[in-house]
Amino acid sequence: MGAGWFYTSKQIGRYLLTRPTSLKPPRTKLRNPIAVVRELDRHQWLMFLVGFLGWTWDAFDFFTVSLTITEIAQDFGVSNSDVSWVINATGPDLKLADL
Numbered sequence: 001m002g003a004g005w006f007y008t009s010k011q012i013g014r015y016l017l018t019r020p021t022s023l024k025p026p027r028t029k030l031r032n033p034i035a036v037v038r039e040l041d042r043h044q045w046l047m048f049l050v051g052f053l054g055w056t057w058d059a060f061d062f063f064t065v066s067l068t069i070t071e072i073a074q075d076f077g078v079s080n081s082d083v084s085w086v087i088n089a090t091g092p093d094l095k096l097a098d099l
Helices: 009-022 033-038 042-067 069-076 080-090
Strands: none
């Protein structure tokens, strides 16, 4: 064998036979989600609420920008398709300075 080759064909064969079984994820019993939610303490509930409110506000902001494409285009002196392109290209983070 060439320099740096440290495995025999028997070792490689054993590895190939045992590798797929070692990749199988363990089968854990799923818990009832209601029981998991009951275990949350006050701090965890507040963090969930803050995250949910932030996500909701971001969705509202993106939706209102989508509804006002015509007004935004008029304000910046560009076409509606230019504004739509920027919204699609940048996702929810609309960068009007890119117009």
